Amino acid sequence: MLGEGILKGLAETAKNFAGSYVSKERLTTVQYPEERAEHIEASRVFPFLVYDGPDAFAGMRCVSCQICEKECPPKCIYIEKSKDKKPDYVGKPQNYPVRFDIDISVCMSCQICVEVCPFDAIKMDSVFEMATDNRFGGLLLDREKLLKSNEYYHSIHPTEATEVDGRLAEEKAKVEAKAKAAAEAAAAKAAAEAAAPKTAAPAAAPAAKPDAPKPTGGAE
Ligand code: SF4
Numbered sequence: 171m172l173g174e175g176i177l178k179g180l181a182e183t184a185k186n187f188a189g190s191y192v193s194k195e196r197l198t199t200v201q202y203p204e205e206r207a208e209h210i211e212a213s214r215v216f217p218f219l220v221y222d223g224p225d226a227f228a229g230m231r232c233v234s235c236q237i238c239e240k241e242c243p244p245k246c247i248y249i250e251k252s253k254d255k256k257p258d259y260v261g262k263p264q265n266y267p268v269r270f271d272i273d274i275s276v277c278m279s280c281q282i283c284v285e286v287c288p289f290d291a292i293k294m295d296s297v298f299e300m301a302t303d304n305r306f307g308g309l310l311l312d313r314e315k316l317l318k319s320n321e322y323y324h325s326i327h328p329t330e331a332t333e334v335d336g337r338l339a340e341e342k343a344k345v346e347a348k349a350k351a352a353a354e355a356a357a358a359k360a361a362a363e364a365a366a367p368k369t370a371a372p373a374a375a376p377a378a379k380p381d382a383p384k385p386t387g388g389a390e
C-alpha cells in the first residue's frame with residue numbers, strides 16, 4: 171500500500187511519545203539544569219589522559235608516540251615530545267609529552283584517538299559542562315587539565331577501566347617474567363663459567379733440532 175512505511179514510522183513515533191509519559195525507561199527529557207540525567211557508562215564527550223598512582227606526571231601513561239595526533243580526523247591534538255625519558259608502567263624508559271593539548275572547540279568526540287592509542291593512555295570523559303566565555307584558549311585543554319587519575323576513569327567507565335587494568339597487569343606480568351628469566355639465564359651462565367676447569371696452557375713448541383753433522387766424505 172502506498173505510504174504504508176510512513177504510517178508505520180509515525181505509529182512507532184506516536185507509541186514512543188505516549189510511552190515517554192508513563193514508562194521510566196522512556197523518560198529521556200529532563201528539566202536541566204534543575205534535574206540531571208543519570209550518568210551512563212557508555213557516554214562520551216571529550217578525551218582525557220589517564221595516569222596511574224598518586225603522581226600525575228610519574229604515572230602518565232602517554233609515551234608521546236603521536237599516533238593519536240596523526241589519526242585525529244580534525245587534527246585538534248597537539249603534542250610535543252620530550253627529549254628525555256621516564257619509566258612507563260612496566261618500568262621501561264619512554265618519552266612523554268612535554269605538551270599535550272586538545273582543542274575541544276574542534277574535537278568531534280569521535281573516539282578515534284582512544285581506539286588507536288596502543289598504551290590505553292587516552293580515554294573519553296563524560297564531563298559536558300565546559301562552556302566558557304574565554305574565546306581564546308578557553309577550550310584548549312592542556313596536559314594538566316587533561317590528566318585524570320585511573321580512579322576517576324573507573325568512576326565513569328568501570329567495566330572498561332577494569333578490563334584495561336586486567337590487560338595492563340597481564341602485560342606487566344609478562345615483561346617481569348621475561349626479565350626474571352633473562353636474569354636467571356645470565357646468572358646460570360656466569361655460574362657455569364665460574365665452575366668450568368681452566369683450560370690448560372698450550373704446550374711449548376718443541377725445541378729446534380740441532381743441525382745434523384755433515385757427513386764426512388770417503389777416505390782421502
Ligand atoms: S575524539 Fe576524535 S576529534 Fe576528538 S581528539 Fe579524539 S580523534 Fe580527535
Ligand code: SF4
Binds near residue numbers: 233235236
Ligand atoms: S595518547 Fe596514546 S596514542 Fe596519543 S601520544 Fe599518548 S600514547 Fe600515543
